[in-house]
Amino acid sequence: MSDVHIHRAGNKGAYKEDSTLINRVSEAFDRNIRFLFPLPALIIALALFLYPLIELFYLSLTRWSLVTQEPRTFIGLGNFIQAFTRDEHFWKSVWLMLYFALGALAGQFILGFALALLLNREFRGESVVRMLMLFPIIATPVAMSMVWVIMLNPMMGVMNYLLSVLGLPPSEWAAGSKAVMPTLIMVDVWHWTPFMMLVLLAGLKNLPKDPYEAAMIDGASRLQVFFKITLPLMQPYIVLVVILRLIHNLKVFDEIFVISRGGPMRASETLNLMIYHQAFTAMNYGYACALGLFLLLVILAISLAVFRYRERSWSY
Amino acid sequence: MRNYVLKKITGKTFFWLACLLAIFFFIFPFLWVVMMSLKNPEAAQAVPPKLIFTPTFENYKQVFNAGDFLNAFKNSFIVVLLTLAANLIVALPAAYIIARWRQKWLSFAILFTQMAPWIIFLLPWYIIFKRLGLYDTYIGLVLSNLTYLIPFTVWLLLGFFEDVPKEIEEAAWLDGCSHTGTFIRMVIPLVKGGIITVCTLGFMFAWNIFLFPLVLSGYRSKTLPVIVYNFQNDNSLDFGPLSAAAVLITLPVIVFILINQKYFSRGIALGGRK
Numbered sequence: 001m002s003d004v005h006i007h008r009a010g011n012k013g014a015y016k017e018d019s020t021l022i023n024r025v026s027e028a029f030d031r032n033i034r035f036l037f038p039l040p041a042l043i044i045a046l047a048l049f050l051y052p053l054i055e056l057f058y059l060s061l062t063r064w065s066l067v068t069q070e071p072r073t074f075i076g077l078g079n080f081i082q083a084f085t086r087d088e089h090f091w092k093s094v095w096l097m098l099y100f101a102l103g104a105l106a107g108q109f110i111l112g113f114a115l116a117l118l119l120n121r122e123f124r125g126e127s128v129v130r131m132l133m134l135f136p137i138i139a140t141p142v143a144m145s146m147v148w149v150i151m152l153n154p155m156m157g158v159m160n161y162l163l164s165v166l167g168l169p170p171s172e173w174a175a176g177s178k179a180v181m182p183t184l185i186m187v188d189v190w191h192w193t194p195f196m197m198l199v200l201l202a203g204l205k206n207l208p209k210d211p212y213e214a215a216m217i218d219g220a221s222r223l224q225v226f227f228k229i230t231l232p233l234m235q236p237y238i239v240l241v242v243i244l245r246l247i248h249n250l251k252v253f254d255e256i257f258v259i260s261r262g263g264p265m266r267a268s269e270t271l272n273l274m275i276y277h278q279a280f281t282a283m284n285y286g287y288a289c290a291l292g293l294f295l296l297l298v299i300l301a302i303s304l305a306v307f308r309y310r311e312r313s314w315s316y
Numbered sequence: 317m318r319n320y321v322l323k324k325i326t327g328k329t330f331f332w333l334a335c336l337l338a339i340f341f342f343i344f345p346f347l348w349v350v351m352m353s354l355k356n357p358e359a360a361q362a363v364p365p366k367l368i369f370t371p372t373f374e375n376y377k378q379v380f381n382a383g384d385f386l387n388a389f390k391n392s393f394i395v396v397l398l399t400l401a402a403n404l405i406v407a408l409p410a411a412y413i414i415a416r417w418r419q420k421w422l423s424f425a426i427l428f429t430q431m432a433p434w435i436i437f438l439l440p441w442y443i444i445f446k447r448l449g450l451y452d453t454y455i456g457l458v459l460s461n462l463t464y465l466i467p468f469t470v471w472l473l474l475g476f477f478e479d480v481p482k483e484i485e486e487a488a489w490l491d492g493c494s495h496t497g498t499f500i501r502m503v504i505p506l507v508k509g510g511i512i513t514v515c516t517l518g519f520m521f522a523w524n525i526f527l528f529p530l531v532l533s534g535y536r537s538k539t540l541p542v543i544v545y546n547f548q549n550d551n552s553l554d555f556g557p558l559s560a561a562a563v564l565i566t567l568p569v570i571v572f573i574l575i576n577q578k579y580f581s582r583g584i585a586l587g588g589r590k
Binding site for chain 1: 331334335338339341342343345346348349352361362363364365405406407409410412413414417424425427428429430431432433434435436437439440441442443444459460462463466470494495496499520523524526527531540541544545548552555558559561562563565566569570573574577580581584
């Protein structure tokens with residue numbers, strides 16, 4: 001008995017000797033993973049989101065160009081006054097951003113919903129068809145924008161050839177100041193309709209079957225079924241995907257930058273593009289930061305509204 | 317009866333016609349770019365477009381000979397792989413803790429990071445990265461990629477971690493396994509599906525991203541999208557080589573997604589539901 005006791009005590013002693021600094025640190029680490037595990041993510045968030053916002057705020061109050069070595073001059077709200085009252089393109093760029101986002105949203109929604117309704121059945125080759133339609137989402141946006149540039153070329157592009165085959169007059173596409181926005185919207189509809197289709201299709205497949213059987217017994221017409229049953233039942237999915245797409249459409253940069261670069265004559269220079277050009281082409285870095293801050297506040301307001309709406313409707 | 321059969325057949329014809337039309341609409345640019353990439357300069361600019369021609373691989377040769385293309389390929393791969401690894405190391409533990417002690421303000425923070433246009437953050441980053449010597453480095457590009465990938469990863473993995481039964485962890489703790497050990501040996505294998513989903517979509521995001529490397533990379537670390545864009549700036553009417561470049565940059569991501577198709581579809585569906 002005592003033998004065993006001594007043995008155990010000896011073991012414990014050995015353990016005590018073993019509990020070096022490393023051991024104690026790892027134990028302390030283990031007790032506090034609740035705080036330590038999220039720490040790297042928190043540091044990254046602070047360093048790459050919060051601190052840069054402070055810097056952005058400060059820069060927005062200065063006049064400063066990237067190229068010249070002259071120091072930044074503090075000009076207070078000068079940049080904002082410039083944007084709101086003197087810069088003719090500012091409000092136009094806001095309007096172009098909204099026009100692009102809403103126009104693309106409408107196209108994506110109508111086409112995406114129609115496709116989801118079409119594909120909401122079982123048929124052979126279902127997965128192949130769906131996969132082929134996903135190609136636009138997967139492909140590198142810059143590369144595909146370049147393909148569109150080639151296809152939209154007013155002289156040699158295939159799009160004008162297709163129009164002529166259909167007996168329609170040629171268009172200037174991205175080279176015309178009237179045609180450029182609808183053209184960019186068309187490209188974005190091509191790019192993102194599959195996403196809309198996929199989410200809405202998932203929604204349609206999850207709908208309960210009973211209301212449809214009841215409607216069939218009552219002899220309701222297809223249109224009635226759609227408007228009285230499908231649409232109301234689909235509402236949560238529709239709201240969700242419309243919000244997602246709207247947010248995303250407000251951010252679009254790559255396609256516009258590659259296809260039209262905001263031109264011709266700034267006819268497609270949305271606020272995103274304007275910020276980029278002011279910072280890196282026109283070299284008004286402080287002014288660009290002021291525009292960025294404005295955009296940030298707009299987005300923040302939209303996110304808050306969305307968040308409160310979501311809290312209400314799905315009690316997240 | 318005959319009427320019914322006829323109606324069924326026309327219905328089916330209509331369905332497949334509509335399907336083919338939709339597929340044509342979405343796939344046409346892909347077919348076109350592959351065709352253009354195989355044409356010689358004369359055929360590429362012909363009006364009306366030539367559908368029958370002798371294919372040539374000259375365009376691909378020209379792209380590879382353009383010097384910085386292979387280098388950009390290497391840069392892209394390194395940045396993507398480093399991004400995926402760093403993302404898991406940072407986001408997995410964070411998502412695990414958040415799933416166990418969920419907090420509401422966090423969902424708002426994540427939502428906001430997903431909404432904000434990237435150009436806003438790029439303005440201060442550019443200045444800060446230059447100051448810290450992160451401009452034109454792999455680390456700088458990886459950091460910029462992490463800013464959208466970590467929130468996305470945490471968001472997507474929350475559901476997976478919540479599905480892990482607490483009893484499993486508690487049993488491991490009782491057996492004397494440390495919290496960290498339990499997390500690494502028990503919990504992570506159970507969310508493997510989520511990890512593959514995140515990496516599949518993360519590969520696509522990081523491979524395709526253009527705006528960050530456009531601003532944050534210089535001569536040394538230019539990635540493929542930037543090189544291809546510059547290429548277009550310099551030779552805007554060389555349709556053949558441009559098409560070849562577009563094919564070469566898109567091919568890896570399409571092949572990768574096709575291999576991981578199952579996870580890709582699930583990731584899109586999950587991302588949509590949340």
